[in-house]
Amino acid sequence: MRTQDIRNALKNRIIAEGLNVTEHMPNVDGNHAVLPRLEVSIQIIDRTGGTLKGNEIKREVGLLSVSVCIEQGVGEDTAFTLADQLSDLFPEGLNLAITDGRITILEPADIRGGYPDDKCWRIPVIIRYEAETT
């Protein structure tokens, strides 16, 4: 099970389903002035190896974090509509196949409270996943 496969499977789920907004993936240049937009990041929390050599990833738990960014001063409806659409893309129990493994969404997406950025209003959507070697 490779890190790249895990990350790509999660990102591709968002890209492929198309929410009709700009998506900013990690380390990809994008126009940060475009709104609304989704800013994607993936945080690895814990990894378990399966061998004494320690070079195999048996299990990875992590967070897919997507910030929904909208204009300031226009209310929250647009942001929460997008957040709900994202949540629908990653329902609890969803399985995504990857080479030599599988990703499972552990719980419903956690849509958090919004806060102002310099130029936008952000609503974080946190999706917990587990990737396992099969």
Place this chain on the structure above:
Amino acid sequence: MANYSFADIGKWIEKVDRGMDLVVKQATVDMLADIDVIPGIARGGSPKRGTIPRDKGALALSLQSSLYGSSAISMTGTDSYVMVAGKMKAGDVATFVWGGNVAPYARAIHYGWGTYPGTFWRDVAAGKWPSYVKAAIVRAKALIG
């Protein structure tokens, strides 16, 4: 491992209760103690996943730890969790919150803003909760058998 008869059921319950209390206290303390406070960008550091950056504000200090259950207590400060976790019993609800009036920017630092990536200390800690509980169970077993 000790053997219990029916007459010892009271002792057994007491032992299980003690074990559960120990686990919840230890796991909570371990989880919060593992959230490192490191120099932030203003102090020459860089964002690191699972940590709280210390810049010029009072983010780390803004931690408010509260316990609702067997006893009610609420404290503020970087180490406030120690007292709250120490009083926890299995089944209690404790909350640990950063931000408030002294650090209203807590969410921005946690989730990110502009090109700052966010350090997600709360979510990283919560995601590791099963590991803290597992380790605390081992220690509780060693302590009370």
